[in-house]
Amino acid sequence: MGHEYNGLEVAVIGLAGRFPGAGTIAAYWENLKNGVHSIQTFSEAELIEAGVDPQAVKSAEYVKAKGYLESGSRFDARFFDYTPLEAELMDPQMKVFHECIWEALEDAGYAAQVEQKLIGLFAGASPNHMWEALTGLSGKSEAIGHWAATQLVDKDYLSLRIAHKLNLKGPALTIYTACSTSLVAVHMAAQSLLNGECDLALAGGVTVTLPGKSGYVYQEGMILSPDGKCKAFDANGQGIVGGDGAGVVVLKRLQDAIDDRDQIYAVIKGSAVNNDGMQKSGFTAPSTLGQAEVIRTALKVAEVAPESVAYIECHGTGTPLGDPIELEALELAYQPAQKHACALGSVKTNIGHLDSAAGIASFIKAVLAIQHRQLPPSLHFQSPNPHLDVIGKGFYINDKLTDWEKTRGPLRAGISAFGIGGTNAHVIIEEAPAAREASAGREWQLIVLSAKTEQALERYKQNVEEYWHAHPDARLEDVAYSLQVGRKPFAYRAIALCNRTLAQPLRFSDAVLAEEKPSVAFVFPDFAEQSWEEGELAEIAKLCREEPSVQQVMAQALRLLNAQTAEQAAVSIAEQLCQPKHGLALRFALYYAIANRFREWGVKPQSL
Known part of the structure; x- marks a missing residue:
């Protein structure tokens, strides 16, 4: 079976990200496929120097681990035309996200076309109360005024500020649904594209918490891990470990991406978002029915059979409560059988739980897995949680790097993200269509x-x-x-x-x-020499082959000079140039053709 499209598909054409242990998408993939545990453990001295309370650090319950973002404190303010004071006041999350947005546009090949394209932005950041407190106490906000400072400090201005700075004229929405924020952003971006509200859509999320180097206090029965490891679906899984990171994807309607010959990493077949409502034990608790329903809806929108999905990038928190509920919901939605071998994994085992950026970290991982046709290992899995009786009944934990072989139809994956408060998201993606064979380009x-x-x-x-x-x-x-x-x-x-x-x-x-408006002159060489060197003729013949517009001009000149048909003139331009009859005129025609080609490329001369 090949690709079957219903016209509602969205292409992923650009990626950017900063994750623990990986400052680029390429580094992120290398870490994932090699099973690198990117959670960093800090010494007491490092933590105290970073500003953590010394008494807390010395506590036996304090876990000195976090998914640390190396580039979280750096920002090229000058590039984005911010003053040093504005950059100093700005929420670190906004700083990182500015740079990721620009990198994603460059990766997609549209950084130079923001003026011509209607570009939307859908993104969210995590609450950053410590940064707000530090900024408010610093007194520096008074220099630019409280209202202006608020727009730099408050995470809810994230999308609006970036849209203003980069001149993005599509919808700009800042979203917050806790842990599902950035996957919800992907869903909303895709819907905006399909509704015709924008030509391109950027979607993602960011989390940068303070201090950058920090840990947490472990409390039995809560969601944080006692040893700084997230052991999703494992019998010893006792919770998550926090982390910082950011991710952005560039989306475009699939047919538009194909027509424009864009790079396509993967295709979004369908997505869905819902909320648990009251069908759970409490506000922060997950719901089996809510999760199952959002997955069913995404499969229905995608118009794909559940058994065609060979991998699911799970929310995978490694908590005793969350993992069994997630697997139960997957069983209800996908109804796996022994013949349906569906792999499961969780990127939280590599980089920790990135809060608002968790969903986009999972989404990018799944996209890269499809692109490279490999399933990265989910870490720290030894034996399944005894409450997960669906393991081995159609689902299995992918705990080693595996080549992703196509069995029936395109490679497909599902991605889940579930937020505290009950907003759930699920996205179905599949491999990109085969790229059209490109014609041979110029040698130089x-x-x-x-x-x-x-x-x-x-x-x-x-x-x-x-x-x-x-x-x-x-x-x-x-x-x-x-x-x-x-x-x-x-x-x-x-x-x-x-x-x-x-x-x-x-x-x-x-x-x-470069000058702002450089002056360009076209200078033709001396036409005194009427004969052609053999090397010149070979280069002219090659130029006519590689540049059809040059050949058209030369053919037109030969028609005018020799009263030949277009077919006769186009066949042997180089041969006819050897004839001395019209040497000067043909030399002029050649350089005219070259000058005309430069004009087609946008080089406008002020003089000739």
Whole structure:
């Protein structure tokens, strides 16, 4: 069975993220597939230096572990045109999320087209009461006024502030549904696209808590783990460990993405959101019926059979109450049988529970698993929780890296996120359709880079060179196109002329500070020489093959000069150039054709 589409599919065309132990999406995947436990354990000295109460640190119940975000305190304020004081006051979550949004747009290839596209933003952050308290006590907010400071400190301005700074003109909604926030954001972004409210939609979430290096007090019977490990679905699972992180995805209607030849990581087939209401023991408790119903609805919207879903990225908190309820809900919704081998996993075993960013961390993991056709291991699983009697009856815990083999139909996965308070979300994704074969591009390509500062440009050069060496199979044409069209131009610029077939290293030019409105002149060479060198003819023939518009101009010139048909003129341009009859005119035609091609590329001359 192949792909079957109903017109309601949404493509995932861009990814960005910062997670414990991983500052990039590539690093995140490497950690996931290699089973890296990214929870960091701190010394007493580190915690006290970070501002944790020394008495709490020395307590026997204090667990010195957290999913630490290395880049959580850094921010390129100048890039986003914030003053140093504004950056100092801004919630760290907003800082991280600004950068993730920009990186996601660049990954999708649309950072240069925010003016032309209607882009929506759906995102949420975690409550950050300590930051609000610190900022309020600092007195620095008085320098810009309480109202202006509030807009930098309050997490509920997250989407609005970023939409303003990046000129995003689609819907901008800040969402909060506790642990399910960012997966709910994915659902709402997809709905906005399908409703025609935007051309592109950004969705995700962020959590950065203070102090960055910290732990927590373990209390028996509560949701926090006694040993700093989340052991989802294991008999020894006793809770979660907190963590910081951020993730963003760029979404687009599938047919639009196919038509525009966008990169497609995966396809959202369907999604659903609901709330438990009162059908549970208390406000913070999970509900089997609520979770089962949201999963059933997502499957119905996706129009896929439950048995076609081979992997489920679970909420997977590792709590004695949450795990049995989640597995019971999955059994009710998916009704697995022995013949339906559905793998289960939880990214919380790797990076901890990221609160508002938990759902997007799970979503990106599942997208990467489909893209790479591998199921990463869910960690710390030795024997199933005795209350999980569905394990072995159609479901199994994927505790080692496994190649994801296609059995029937496209690879499909489900992702769950359940929030305190009862807002549940489930999303069904599947592998991307096969990309159309690209035509051969030019042998030589121009790699163009730009940045706001010379230092940033040097870092950019290093990043591109590292990518170049790490991806020897990358199409040079695609790399050049993305850097030319998908990146916003800035003042400091550098170029490299590249030919992959010559296996040459990238050699970038020195940085040049571009003028705001550079003056361009087209200068034709001397036409005194009427004869053509053999090498020139070969290059002209090649140029006509690679640039149809150049060939069209030359063919038109030959028709005018020789009164030939279009077919006759186009067949042997190089051969006819050897004839001295119209040498000067044809030389002029050639350079006219080249100048015309530059105009098509947007180079407008002020003089000729």
